Amino acid sequence: MILPVDPAGIPAELRRRPWVLWSAEPDPSGGKLRKVPRRIAYPDRNASSTDAATWGTFEDAITAYDALTSDPHCAGLLIAGVGVVLVGDGLVCVDLDHCIQTDGALTPNAARVVAMVLTWTEVSASGDGLHLWVQGALDRAFAGDGIEAYYCRRYIAVTGQRWRGTPESVEPAPRLITTLNRLSAPAPSPTPARPTEQGPAGIVRRLAPIPEGTRDNTLFRLAAGLVAEGTRGPALLSALSDANTRLCVPPLRARDVERIARSASRGQR
Numbered sequence: 001m002i003l004p005v006d007p008a009g010i011p012a013e014l015r016r017r018p019w020v021l022w023s024a025e026p027d028p029s030g031g032k033l034r035k036v037p038r039r040i041a042y043p044d045r046n047a048s049s050t051d052a053a054t055w056g057t058f059e060d061a062i063t064a065y066d067a068l069t070s071d072p073h074c075a076g077l078l079i080a081g082v083g084v085v086l087v088g089d090g091l092v093c094v095d096l097d098h099c100i101q102t103d104g105a106l107t108p109n110a111a112r113v114v115a116m117v118l119t120w121t122e123v124s125a126s127g128d129g130l131h132l133w134v135q136g137a138l139d140r141a142f143a144g145d146g147i148e149a150y151y152c153r154r155y156i157a158v159t160g161q162r163w164r165g166t167p168e169s170v171e172p173a174p175r176l177i178t179t180l181n182r183l184s185a186p187a188p189s190p191t192p193a194r195p196t197e198q199g200p201a202g203i204v205r206r207l208a209p210i211p212e213g214t215r216d217n218t219l220f221r222l223a224a225g226l227v228a229e230g231t232r233g234p235a236l237l238s239a240l241s242d243a244n245t246r247l248c249v250p251p252l253r254a255r256d257v258e259r260i261a262r263s264a265s266r267g268q269r
Contacts, residue, residue: 002033002080002125004069007062009160011120013170014133017084017091018055020047020155021064024080035083035125037155040064043077049155055085081125081157088152091170092177094132095124095148095156106130109146109208114166117173121166125157133170136177142184144207149180179207179246204243215248216260223264237261 002024021038037047040056043064047054056064061082068079086093099110100123106114110130114121121132138151150156162168183205204226210218223240231239240261244251252260 001127003123003127003159003161005062005065005081005158006160009122009162010058010158011133011169013091013120013135014084014158015058017058017089018052018087019058019061020049020055020083020085021061021068021079022081022083022155022157023078025078032126035080035157037083038077038079043068043074043079047155049085050153058082058084081159083155083157085155086150086152090135090137092134092136092138092149092151092173093156094134094176094180095150096130096132097124097146097148098128099130099146100128108211112209113147113207114163117176118167119171119173120169121163122159123161123163125159130163131156131158132173134173134176135170136173138177139181140184142180144183144205147207183207204239204247206243206247208247209249210243210247211249215244215252216256219244219248219252219257219260220264223260224267227264227267232265236265 019040021040021043022035023038023043024033025036027034037049037054039045039047039054040060065079065082068074068077084091094113094117096110096113099107101107105111114130114132117132117134119132119134121130123129124131138149141151141154142149183203187203204222206222219240222243223236226236226239237258241254241257244257
């Protein structure tokens with residue numbers, strides 16, 4: 001199922017950006033449908049997220065979408081929706097994939113993100129994901145476990161189907177942007193280690209909160225992964241303490257984090 005577009009639900013912050021159409025085309029390998037960008041004036045020709053000559057206005061995109069999806073003679077074009085083109089001007093899309101459960105409720109992790117990031121949020125075209133639209137300067141695209149974020153050189157299919165209880169406008173999300181920029185930062189170039197050093201500094205690349213009852217096991221698993229990458233000593237404790245403060249709900253005591261770091265370093269549980 002592909003959700004229809006609700007133009008009235010799309011906020012001004014998106015409307016003033018460039019737009020394209022998109023077609024739902026079968027994947028030759030048998031996977032999910034591919035969202036292929038199409039030109040508004042020439043819907044039988046592909047558009048490009050990096051070629052402004054293939055874009056159009058919001059108004060023209062909606063007019064073309066309405067006409068092409070209501071005319072049975074145009075069914076062969078497979079036009080299924082409209083999409084906004086991200087050009088790196090302060091508009092960011094955070095994509096939470098497969099987070100709407102069969103009963104209509106959000107997964108616990110997605111519910112926490114939506115509760116923390118108060119901005120216009122729509123249901124994605126597939127009907128089982130969310131797009132959180134925020135203002136901010138993202139340094140680079142991010143792809144994590146169940147969450148992705150984009151800001152330029154990409155188009156996003158837009159439905160206008162606002163998720164219940166979320167604002168009607170696109171709002172800043174400085175805390176989220178800071179976290180995404182930190183997690184997507186490239187690893188520093190390795191430097192020769194002195195004999196007294198115990199390994200390179202590590203980082204826990206995780207966004208999902210760690211609820212009470214799973215904190216010890218999850219932090220140990222994260223610490224073991226860092227140890228396997230060569231992180232030891234103060235660097236391991238620093239990375240684990242950061243993850244505890246940022247993700248654990250509520251955070252563990254400092255001495256418990258130290259205990260987990262020691263156990264992971266010795267390969268014990």
